[in-house]
Amino acid sequence: MLNEALVGGMTIVGIDFRDGILFVPEVLSAANAMKGGMAILRPLLAETGAESIGKMVIGTVKGDIHDIGKNLVAMMMEGAGFEVIDIGINIPVEDYLAALEEHKPDILGMSALLTTTMPYMKVVIDTMKEKGIRDDYIVLVGGAPLNQEFGDAVGACGYCRDAAVAVDMAKEMVAARRAA
Numbered sequence: 001m002l003n004e005a006l007v008g009g010m011t012i013v014g015i016d017f018r019d020g021i022l023f024v025p026e027v028l029s030a031a032n033a034m035k036g037g038m039a040i041l042r043p044l045l046a047e048t049g050a051e052s053i054g055k056m057v058i059g060t061v062k063g064d065i066h067d068i069g070k071n072l073v074a075m076m077m078e079g080a081g082f083e084v085i086d087i088g089i090n091i092p093v094e095d096y097l098a099a100l101e102e103h104k105p106d107i108l109g110m111s112a113l114l115t116t117t118m119p120y121m122k123v124v125i126d127t128m129k130e131k132g133i134r135d136d137y138i139v140l141v142g143g144a145p146l147n148q149e150f151g152d153a154v155g156a157c158g159y160c161r162d163a164a165v166a167v168d169m170a171k172e173m174v175a176a177r178r179a180a
């Protein structure tokens with residue numbers, strides 16, 4: 001349901017928005033429908049996971065209000081058994097740092113959907129380095145305009161092209177870190 005209906009539908013909306021067939025109000029309406037569907041699926045997916053296998057703080061970077069992909073990642077991670085603290089959209093570096101301090105997660109996840117906001121991920125990671133806390137966390141980044149090269153360039157531990165990859169990568173990295 002999630003991959004074929006909700007994500008599949010939003011992919012078509014994305015293509016039609018890009019091609020000028022759909023406009024912002026229609027895209028917003030589709031986004032709301034997706035959120036409604038996710039609200040129904042969320043507890044069902046969460047039920048399938050047992051104990052927390054790790055903790056993640058996730059947010060969309062400053063200047064960016066896109067949250068569907070982030071919410072999907074959060075939901076899939078919860079479904080896989082992670083505890084997820086979603087700090088929302090338009091998140092400045094200070095708020096990321098405060099959430100890390102408060103929740104002490106295994107993973108920090110950052111999302112960006114705009115080419116103008118994706119460089120902000122480097123601001124967050126560089127600030128973590130300055131404060132000497134970069135290596136305390138697994139940093140995963142994602143969002144449609146990103147790629148592996150960008151993830152490497154900003155100093156993330158991993159770039160995930162979708163929520164399924166995020167779950168696999170998170171499980172692997174948390175297990176490796178705990179084993180070490």
Ligand code: B12
Nearest residue numbers: 014065066067068069109110111114115142143144162163
């Ligand atoms: C829906 C949408 C909107 C909605 C957002 C609603 C919401 N609540 O999120 C609205 C209408 C508000 C909107 C606004 C704008 N949008 Co818009 N939007 C889209 C659209 C159509 C779909 C995005 C989406 O939700 N995709 C579905 C999700 C499931 O996919 P996803 O986000 O990529 O997430 C997956 C992966 O990337 C990954 N992932 C994502 N985040 C993370 C994080 C982590 C940690 C990990 C591990 C993985 C991960 O996993 C996710 C799930 O599989 C895209 C087009 C597109 N195809 O991307 C344009 C798009 C992103 N928007 C665009 C633009 C330009 C804008 C506006 C500037 C428009 C305007 N002129 O006002 C504003 C920006 C406002 C702002 N400051 O942010 C452009 C960006 C172009 C660019 N070069 O940057 C796009 C590409 C459309 C286009 N072709 O022009 N938008």
